[in-house]
Amino acid sequence: MLLAGSALAQGETPLQEKFDAALSSRDQLAWLKLTSSEPNQVGSPHDKFIADWELDQFRKFGWDAHIETFQVLFPTPISEAVEMGSFKATLQEKPIPGDTSATARDYALPAYLAYQGDGDVTAPLVYVNFGTQEDYKQLALMGISVKGKIVIARYGKVWRGVKPLLAYKHGAIGCLIYSDPADDGYGEGEVYPKGPMRPPQGIQRGSAMDMMLYPGDPLTPGIGATADARRLTPKTAGSVLKIPALPISYADAKVLLAAMTGPVAPANWRGALPITYHVGPGTQPVHLAVKSSWDIKPAYDVIATIKGAQFPDQWVVRGNHHDGWVEGASDPLSGQVALLDEAKAFGALMKTGWRPRRTIVYTSWDGEEPMLLGSTEWAELHADELKKKAILYVNTDGNSRGFLHASGNQDLGTFVTGVAAGVIDPEANVSVGARVRAKTLTAAAAPGANAEIKAEAKHLSDPGSDLPVGAAGSGSDFSSFLDHLGVTTLNIGFGGEAMGGGVYHSRYDTFEHHTRFEDPGLAYGKVLSQTVGHAVLYAADSNLPLLHPADFARAMSGDIGKVEKLADSQRAAAEEQKTLLAQHAYAVAADPTEPHGEPVPLQAVPNFDFTALDQAGEALTKSADAYEAALAVHSATLSPVQAARLQALMQTIDQTLLNEDGLPGRPWYKNLIYAPGRYIGYGVTTLPGVTEAITEERWSDVPKFIGLTAQALNAYAARLDEATALLKG
Numbered sequence: 145m146l147l148a149g150s151a152l153a154q155g156e157t158p159l160q161e162k163f164d165a166a167l168s169s170r171d172q173l174a175w176l177k178l179t180s181s182e183p184n185q186v187g188s189p190h191d192k193f194i195a196d197w198e199l200d201q202f203r204k205f206g207w208d209a210h211i212e213t214f215q216v217l218f219p220t221p222i223s224e225a226v227e228m229g230s231f232k233a234t235l236q237e238k239p240i241p242g243d244t245s246a247t248a249r250d251y252a253l254p255a256y257l258a259y260q261g262d263g264d265v266t267a268p269l270v271y272v273n274f275g276t277q278e279d280y281k282q283l284a285l286m287g288i289s290v291k292g293k294i295v296i297a298r299y300g301k302v303w304r305g306v307k308p309l310l311a312y313k314h315g316a317i318g319c320l321i322y323s324d325p326a327d328d329g330y331g332e333g334e335v336y337p338k339g340p341m342r343p344p345q346g347i348q349r350g351s352a353m354d355m356m357l358y359p360g361d362p363l364t365p366g367i368g369a370t371a372d373a374r375r376l377t378p379k380t381a382g383s384v385l386k387i388p389a390l391p392i393s394y395a396d397a398k399v400l401l402a403a404m405t406g407p408v409a410p411a412n413w414r415g416a417l418p419i420t421y422h423v424g425p426g427t428q429p430v431h432l433a434v435k436s437s438w439d440i441k442p443a444y445d446v447i448a449t450i451k452g453a454q455f456p457d458q459w460v461v462r463g464n465h466h467d468g469w470v471e472g473a474s475d476p477l478s479g480q481v482a483l484l485d486e487a488k489a490f491g492a493l494m495k496t497g498w499r500p501r502r503t504i505v506y507t508s509w510d511g512e513e514p515m516l517l518g519s520t521e522w523a524e525l526h527a528d529e530l531k532k533k534a535i536l537y538v539n540t541d542g543n544s545r546g547f548l549h550a551s552g553n554q555d556l557g558t559f560v561t562g563v564a565a566g567v568i569d570p571e572a573n574v575s576v577g578a579r580v581r582a583k584t585l586t587a588a589a590a591p592g593a594n595a596e597i598k599a600e601a602k603h604l605s606d607p608g609s610d611l612p613v614g615a616a617g618s619g620s621d622f623s624s625f626l627d628h629l630g631v632t633t634l635n636i637g638f639g640g641e642a643m644g645g646g647v648y649h650s651r652y653d654t655f656e657h658h659t660r661f662e663d664p665g666l667a668y669g670k671v672l673s674q675t676v677g678h679a680v681l682y683a684a685d686s687n688l689p690l691l692h693p694a695d696f697a698r699a700m701s702g703d704i705g706k707v708e709k710l711a712d713s714q715r716a717a718a719e720e721q722k723t724l725l726a727q728h729a730y731a732v733a734a735d736p737t738e739p740h741g742e743p744v745p746l747q748a749v750p751n752f753d754f755t756a757l758d759q760a761g762e763a764l765t766k767s768a769d770a771y772e773a774a775l776a777v778h779s780a781t782l783s784p785v786q787a788a789r790l791q792a793l794m795q796t797i798d799q800t801l802l803n804e805d806g807l808p809g810r811p812w813y814k815n816l817i818y819a820p821g822r823y824i825g826y827g828v829t830t831l832p833g834v835t836e837a838i839t840e841e842r843w844s845d846v847p848k849f850i851g852l853t854a855q856a857l858n859a860y861a862a863r864l865d866e867a868t869a870l871l872k873g
């Protein structure tokens with residue numbers, strides 16, 4: 145559904161045209177070249193340079209800007225080693241001639257996983273595939289334990305930090321992670337510098353924090369990391385890993401994996417290295433040692449505002465991080481220069497005398513890569529003010545050519561659809577919204593298309609339907625806003641055509657790589673600026689609330705159905721396993737010449753009463769329909785007083801989805817609808833209180849969180865009913 149009576153639905157407004165005319169891919173290219181010329185991790189001189197330079201830019205554009213500094217734990221390596229006999233892994237990538245990696249000053253971080261737990265261990269290796277919960281179940285069936293061993297996992301499937309965490313929980317004493325060429329290398333395309341994919345020596349750095357417990361500074365959970373904040377120690381901080389861990393290249397992983405013995409890895413565990421993959425344990429011990437300097441370092445957030453002329457206490461907040469792992473051209477600076485271009489265009493509008501009705505707050509975050517440090521500390525410090533004033537947080541991160549993707553609060557579908565209708569895609573010359581629709585419809589028509597994409601295509605084949613806004617978990621700076629504060633959140637960007645994984649978090653994520661393979665000429669950098677700019681302009685000036693609950697209600701009935709099916713399928717699986725164990729079927733079926741074991745026992749799943757959740761879903765749908773109907777009839781004739789009261793009711797409605805005590809075992813995560821999966825990482829688990837109580841076999845939490853989640857949805861519906869009554873006068 146397009147926004148009733150709004151300019152968004154009818155192509156560009158004169159204000160948007162003026163905004164667009166001030167954008168420039170050329171400026172973005174020059175800024176990308178400058179900001180990605182040196183390594184820019186937290187605490188590096190160039191990271192500070194970028195913050196200071198951006199502050200100047202914002203001021204030049206006419207914004208009121210300052211730097212807010214936090215004191216965060218960011219360990220960096222003093223020494224590290226991965227050895228086997230006389231073999232030593234190479235823990236830094238060699239520069240490539242003609243690439244920024246060859247011209248940047250040489251203080252690039254070596255291979256490193258931030259917040260791993262230092263140690264010096266020697267043990268045989270076990271190959272654990274992607275290192276997921278499923279993979280450990282497979283290991284149990286194979287009768288192989290990782291206790292006292294060092295595990296080696298390949299990147300993929302779940303977020304990086306889940307791998308060493310699960311390894312530790314299963315008794316491993318160290319963890320190596322490598323990029324297999326099947327998933328991120330020559331198995332996917334030509335490698336850099338010939339093509340975009342990861343070269344053999346490329347290493348994916350990253351964070352190994354247990355951010356599923358809480359993100360941000362490990363020493364100050366829930367509060368801003370100001371200079372005088374009360375702090376935990378690295379030893380008492382729950383989000384710091386307890387075992388040493390390092391990432392390695394596939395050139396080095398090949399040597400370690402080729403030396404392994406033990407059973408041959410199952411077919412779906414094998415990557416694209418020219419070796420026979422064995423699970424192990426290997427016969428040759430591997431030495432892994434990491435020693436870090438556990439320093440507190442400054443994180444510099446640049447905060448810039450344009451004060452609203454009519455509603456200064458209603459804020460539209462927009463952010464992108466500015467720190468990278470090495471030069472970070474693609475991640476994050478491609479998104480950062482788009483943000484700056486928007487800031488420049490808002491500056492041009494201000495010079496013509498324009499002022500937004502609401503306050504616009506632009507934020508350039510530091511410390512996203514170690515794990516959302518700058519955004520989390522800022523959101524925690526300003527929590528009360530943000531919950532009162534922020535009507536929307538718009539996040540972007542690395543950007544590349546391709547298709548618009550949007551995730552966050554699903555009541556933003558109508559808003560996103562309206563914005564996407566007014567921006568032209570430079571490759572297809574249709575609106576970026578029309579391109580997403582065409583992409584989904586053709587993918588669903590392809591042979592072997594899955595049921596999920598077919599259902600989405602069926603919905604999108606109605607040209608009046610809204611574009612999908614995906615549920616979001618974590619993985620960028622939106623997390624505090626969505627998961628902790630309940631501020632309405634939109635995470636948006638372009639991608640899907642460039643093979644961007646190839647240099648992710650490596651020394652080769654450079655200006656040359658980005659402009660050759662990811663977004664030549666930064667055409668999509670400009671498209672991102674247009675898309676976000678139009679969204680911010682609309683949100684700052686709109687007479688009507690941004691949120692349309694019908695899409696959210698539809699998503700919730702789908703998710704409620706899913707969690708009920710999950711309980712049923714888990715119950716059936718437990719019953720089946722019990723029968724097979726009673727028949728000793730696993731022992732009978734096993735190959736006696738190979739090691740084998742029994743499956744991890746599944747607990748019998750009780751029957752749960754989902755009535756409260758079913759009823760809440762139905763009530764939500766009814767309230768959403770009634771609100772949309774009342775809005776369609778009355779929105780054009782609202783008095784300014786009614787419009788203000790409607791705005792007040794709707795701008796905090798997404799906060800009704802929070803539970804003040806948070807999720808079980810992780811109170812920082814307060815949203816009952818969206819959370820990063822406990823053992824998935826960035827990927828979202830919807831209705832996490834109920835879903836994870838089932839998957840983690842915490843039976844008494846199931847009815848408790850059915851109740852709490854139903855209560856949250858009922859509170860959202862009740863707020864809608866109030867708004868509907870107001871609309872009807």
Ligand SMILES: [Zn+2]
Pocket residue numbers: 465475476512541542620
């Ligand atoms: Zn990023």
